[in-house]
Amino acid sequence: MIHFYHVTKKFDLYSTALQDVTFHVEKGEFVFLTGASGAGKSTLLKLILRQIRPTEGQIVVNGRNLNAMKRNHLPFFRREIGMVFQDFKLIERMTVFENLSFILTVLNVAPREHKKKAYQVLRAVNLHHKLNAYPPQLSGGEQQRVAIARALINDPLVLIADEPTGNLDPDLAQEIMQIFGDAHLRGSTVLLATHDRDLIQVSGRRTLVLDQGRLIEEKPAVVERPARTDGVFGLS
Amino acid sequence: MxxxxxxxxxxxxxxxxxxxxxxxxxxxxxxxxxxxxxxxxxxxxxxxxxxxxxxxxxxxxxxWQGKSHVNVFLDIEAAPDQIRAVDGFLASHPDLHTRHFVTRAQALERFKTYFVNLSQVVDQLDENPFPASFEVEVTPRIIQSPGFPAEMKALRSMSGVEQVQFDWEWLxxxxxxxxxxxxxxxxxxxxxxxxxxxxxxxxxxxxxxxxxxxxxxxxxxxxxxxxxxxxxxxxxxxxxxxxxxxxxxxxxxxxxxxxxxxxxxxxxxxxxxxxxxxxxxxxxxxxxxxxxxxxxxxxxxxxxxxxxxx
Incomplete structure (x- = not known):
């Protein structure tokens, strides 16, 4: 599902964010990406979403070579990926519902369906009572869950999250992890970047360890992978 | 795939x-x-x-183009014979025979109607300053015909005619x-x-x-x-x-x-x-x-x- 072949990313002559990284994430896997701050986790996720291009190497996501992808194909490719950003990237002037409705507009879902689908996905993250709230009116954890709901609304083939539990208390972090676990059970391939080692240890998932831009270790999973089922939100 | x-x-x-x-x-x-x-x-x-x-x-x-006019202004002191001669000239030309005679009094009245503010000034004059005239209706086709300038020249040279104006140039x-x-x-x-x-x-x-x-x-x-x-x-x-x-x-x-x-x-x-x-x-x-x-x-x-x- 996600394949990196000798990927290097340099921002300038003196800063190498990723150095010769090669790894493969298979369909239906749940993989952690970990490493200290500045190890290259966010850069790697940006490469998967093709926010940036690699300096060297090849990246293939869902059967598509990102290096060869045309600019006008990019939006359609991104619709297959659910991304949870570290800073949430919610549109502040829009309500929770409007943040989700916008995605449905992009996906050409009939407006009469928007409320139903938004409610369903918000119920999954236990935030259905905040449909009409604006992001600044929500706590950090609630904003995080809205960001996850937005990523999940399309039943994405690949779900990527950048530090989704950062700055959250352990109970809330566990709740967030449960949501990702549910998405994984529904069949999404999940790649989750975090520096929370306890979280990784408890989960027992396969883990990629980055250090100063190099992939230094791959820890195998100790739990079985689930098979993909039909999307719960009916958009797969 | x-x-x-x-x-x-x-x-x-x-x-x-x-x-x-x-x-x-x-x-x-x-x-x-x-x-x-x-x-x-x-x-x-x-x-x-x-x-x-x-x-x-x-x-x-x-x-105006639809019914252009030729205005034949007569001398203030034009004699009735001279006016009849001009009228005869117009009547004899098929292009100019649709005509209307405007007396001096009618010209004065028109002026007063058009320029309301100036009517008092005119009233103060001893004598009506407006000449009598013939208004001849002509079509643009006639004005542009080759014989028209000669007709106008002949009209201008008649005794009792002070001025001949046609509005085509003005248009x-x-x-x-x-x-x-x-x-x-x-x-x-x-x-x-x-x-x-x-x-x-x-x-x-x-x-x-x-x-x-x-x-x-x-x-x-x-x-x-x-x-x-x-x-x-x-x-x-x-x-x-x-x-x-x-x-x-x-x-x-x-x-x-x-x-x-x-x-x-x-x-x-x-x-x-x-x-x-x-x-x-x-x-x-x-x-x-x-x-x-x-x-x-x-x-x-x-x-x-x-x-x-x-």
Missing amino acids: PRDLREPDTPSNTVSYFVREAFRRIWVTKRTSFVAVAMIAMSLFILGGFVLVADNMERAVER NRLRRLIDIVNAVGLTAGGILAVAAAFTIANVIRLTMLTYREEIEIMRLVGATERIIRGPFLIEGILQGAIGGFVAVGLLFGTFVLAQRLLAPSNSLLWSFLFIGFLPWQKIAALIAGGMLAGWIGSWLSVRERVTEEA
Whole structure:
């Protein structure tokens, strides 16, 4: 599902964010990406979403070579990926519902369906009572869950999250992890970047360890992978 | 096998989204939007003003062109025999036989009617200063016929004839004036429309800066450039349309006001400028012009922005 072949990313002559990284994430896997701050986790996720291009190497996501992808194909490719950003990237002037409705507009879902689908996905993250709230009116954890709901609304083939539990208390972090676990059970391939080692240890998932831009270790999973089922939100 | 990414990007609900968003953005940036709308309205008002004047002059020309006159002014002291001779001359020429004799008293009355303010001045004179005349109705075809100048020359040389005037030359001058009015209007309006388009471009650019973060989010969640650009283009078109409607409204208000203030009674001087307001086709063209300027303005800034991102 996600394949990196000798990927290097340099921002300038003196800063190498990723150095010769090669790894493969298979369909239906749940993989952690970990490493200290500045190890290259966010850069790697940006490469998967093709926010940036690699300096060297090849990246293939869902059967598509990102290096060869045309600019006008990019939006359609991104619709297959659910991304949870570290800073949430919610549109502040829009309500929770409007943040989700916008995605449905992009996906050409009939407006009469928007409320139903938004409610369903918000119920999954236990935030259905905040449909009409604006992001600044929500706590950090609630904003995080809205960001996850937005990523999940399309039943994405690949779900990527950048530090989704950062700055959250352990109970809330566990709740967030449960949501990702549910998405994984529904069949999404999940790649989750975090520096929370306890979280990784408890989960027992396969883990990629980055250090100063190099992939230094791959820890195998100790739990079985689930098979993909039909999307719960009916958009797969 | 991965899905084909070249699927058509024509969400059915995007048009309503574009319009909704465009209105909302105009409202959010209402101060800058007001400047853009005012610029469009001002340029279209000036252009429309020239078009309105030219249009009325055109209509006046058309009216007069249909029944042009040759005025044969007689000597104040012309003898009845001389007047009969002139009448006979006109009657003998098929092109000039549709004629009407205006006595000195009738000429004086007409003057008093046309120029109400000057009637008192005329009344103070000892003697009626207006000569009698023959008004001969001729068609433009006759005036342009090769024999017409000779006929006029013969008429001028008759005793008792003081002056022969025909309004064809005057109409030609008026036509040239209409051309000038049109040219000045188009030039001034065109320059202002270009300025308005650039104002709209800057307003849209400011709006895009305001929404920079939002645009980035939209791109990341899979919105196409069409979906991102759409509301900005509609915003420009809406600003242009609002400017167009405002301009037409102002123009109509000014026209009605001027008609009341400047055209009392039957003043010949002004009446031909107030024959009527612009026809609906020209009103539609003005509004469409505003929309076009708005679209060009927003397209310029959206295009620039996309090039930057590429």
